[in-house]
Amino acid sequence: xxxxxxxxxxxxxxxxxxxxxxxxxxxxxxxxxxxxxxxxxxxxxxxxxxxxxxxxxxxxxxxxxxxxxxxxxxxxxxxxxxxxxxxxxxxxxxxxxxxxxxxxxxxxxxxxxxxxxxxxxxxxxxxxxxxxxxxxxxxxxxxxxxxxxxxxxxxxxxxxxxxxxxxxxxxxxxxxxxxxxxxxxxxxxxxxxxxxxxxxxxxxxxxxxxxxxxxxxxxxxxxxxxxxxxxxxxxxxxxxxxxxxxxxxxxxxxxxxxxxxxxxxxxxxxxxxxxxxxxxxxxxxxxxxxxxxxxxxxxxxxxxxxxxxxxxxxxxxxxxxxxxxxxxxxxxxxxxxxxxxxxxxxxxxxxxxxxxxxxxxxxxxxxxxxxxxxxxxxxxxxxxxxxxxxxxxxxxxxxxxx
Numbered sequence: 241x242x243x244x245x246x247x248x249x250x251x252x253x254x255x256x257x258x259x260x261x262x263x264x265x266x267x268x269x270x271x272x273x274x275x276x277x278x279x280x281x282x283x284x285x286x287x288x289x290x291x292x293x294x295x296x297x298x299x300x301x302x303x304x305x306x307x308x309x310x311x312x313x314x315x316x317x318x319x320x321x322x323x324x325x326x327x328x329x330x331x332x333x334x335x336x337x338x339x340x341x342x343x344x345x346x347x348x349x350x351x352x353x354x355x356x357x358x359x360x361x362x363x364x365x366x367x368x369x370x371x372x373x374x375x376x377x378x379x380x381x382x383x384x385x386x387x388x389x390x391x392x393x394x395x396x397x398x399x400x401x402x403x404x405x406x407x408x409x410x411x412x413x414x415x416x417x418x419x420x421x422x423x424x425x426x427x428x429x430x431x432x433x434x435x436x437x438x439x440x441x442x443x444x445x446x447x448x449x450x451x452x453x454x455x456x457x458x459x460x461x462x463x464x465x466x467x468x469x470x471x472x473x474x475x476x477x478x479x480x481x482x483x484x485x486x487x488x489x490x491x492x493x494x495x496x497x498x499x500x501x502x503x504x505x506x507x508x509x510x511x512x513x514x515x516x517x518x519x520x521x522x523x524x525x526x527x528x529x530x531x532x533x534x535x536x537x538x539x540x541x542x543x544x545x546x547x548x549x550x551x552x553x554x555x556x557x558x559x560x561x562x563x564x565x566x567x568x569x570x571x572x573x574x575x576x577x578x579x580x581x582x583x584x585x586x587x588x589x590x591x592x593x594x595x596x597x598x599x600x601x602x603x604x605x606x607x608x609x610x611x612x613x614x615x616x617x618x619x620x621x622x623x624x625x626x627x628x629x630x631x632x633x634x635x636x637x638x639x640x641x642x
Contacts, residue, residue: 276305278633282626283309289622292605293320293487297522298634299530299597306522312487314499314606321485325472325519326601327509328586329579332518333441337374337562338532339448339459341542344370348451351545355443358450362418362443367430370447373440374561375550381424382437383417384511396420397511400610404493405507408582411478412510417442434550434559438515445514456514468531472521480506482519487601489583492609502606504583512581522599525588529576533594547575547592568628572636574598578627582610585623589631598634600627 276298283294286309293310308320343349349358351371356364365379372378385395396417398404421439428435445456452459457475465473472484482505492502509517520528531537538546549558549565557566566589568574574589576597583604590597602623610616 276307276634279630280307280309282630282633283307286310286602286623286626289626290605290607290619291602291623292490293603295320295322295324295326295487295522295599295601296630296634297322297526297597297599299526301595304526310603312485314488314490320487320601320603323472323521323523324485324487325482325521326486326586326603327482327489327579327581327584328518328520328525328588329512329516329581329584330438330441331520331525331577331579331586331588332512332514332516333444334532334562334577334588335460335464335518335528336441336444336448336456336514337546338537339456339463340370340374340444341538341546341561342463343448343451345539345542349447355447358447359443362422364422364443365426365430369430371545371561372430373443373447375434376436376440376559377431377434377550378437378440379426379428379430379433379435380437380439380443381421381427382435383421383439383442386427386435393424399613400493402494404610408507408511410511411508412513414442414446414513417511417513418446436559438512441515442513448514460518464528464537468524468527470520470524470527472519473524473528474519476509476517476519478508478510480508482506487603489603490606490608491582491604492606492611495609495611497606499606502609507582509581516579516581522601525586525599526597529588529590529597530594533575533590533592566628566631569632569636572632574631574635578624580620585627587627587631589635591635596635598631600630602627 279296286294292314293312295308298305306322308322310320312318312320344351349370352369354366355368355373356366368378383396386393397407448456448459460475488503488505490502491504494501535543546561546563549560551558563575564577565573565575575592576589579586585602587600608619
């Protein structure tokens with residue numbers, strides 16, 4: 241545990257120093273009249289629906305278009321910074337899956353190996369394999385909560401009120417998250433179905449640490465951040481702040497309507513861990529996805545494994561090993577991942593060859609209150625729908641206006 245904390249602290253310091261040196265480099269390309277008009281219209285719609293800010297970066301080959309709407313902080317006029325950092329949520333899983341597959345390539349572990357053999361302390365079902373935790377077919381309960389036959393089964397974090405803020409501020413260790421999940425019945429026998437579970441990627445992070453003897457954050461840094469020059473990307477651990485330019489995210493847990501008390505920008509995300517804690521930027525995410533899809537991070541056989549999806553019924557989506565495939569327009573499918581933590585919703589998507597990519601970062605406004613579960617669910621559904629429209633307009637010839 242001491243090694244993990246020390247590694248994350250050193251990693252954060254190194255990446256933050258590098259990030260401050262490169263701050264302000266990203267600039268918007270010209271926005272000729274009518275260029276990406278559908279994307280800009282969708283961004284404005286998000287603001288009208290209650291988002292505080294929206295940032296979109298689209299790359300088509302060597303051409304990059306970046307645009308923002310709304311404000312970086314409620315009550316101030318500053319726009320969302322085009323080169324700003326933001327919390328990427330579950331896009332973290334694509335980074336983690338990439339590192340695990342690199343370890344597979346090095347012969348340190350196999351995709352069909354039992355996870356229990358490497359992490360015996362948890363008493364996992366020995367049938368759960370490395371492939372299953374990367375593809376969400378383990379059947380393990382999702383420690384952040386599940387939808388069950390009788391409604392929502394709560395996770396380790398309360399959803400609303402002062403208790404939620406108190407829990408989020410608790411410094412969670414991965415062991416706590418895994419043990420909580422294992423205290424719940426498995427959803428199905430390993431390998432017989434599909435169900436998204438953050439527990440799988442907490443285990444993947446622990447597996448990386450067991451195989452390498454170093455914090456998973458250090459492996460992300462040395463294997464992905466440094467080779468690709470992702471100087472705005474870091475694993476925060478217990479570090480609360482988002483350094484450098486960034487937009488603020490809001491979630492009114494206390495139901496006060498006060499933007500200052502609803503500002504969750506600096507809430508710690510130790511509860512997300514290897515399932516969703518990374519902070520990055522639009523340019524860094526673009527670079528990462530392009531490098532991954534172009535085969536610069538994994539050899540062809542393992543990239544093919546990563547791309548092979550497991551079908552499941554969820555609005556035309558399928559899931560590979562840390563990669564989400566989604567139908568975003570007629571005859572057009574994107575590949576990447578989405579993510580969300582309180583205050584921040586993020587989408588990373590590209591064409592299969594990586595030639596076109598799009599990054600969307602949405603910061604929720606202070607009117608969003610988790611106290612009203614129905615309204616929060618409606619907000620999430622509306623944001624997801626508009627983000628899919630943005631991705632389709634950015635990536636698909638059938639809808640893009642140029």
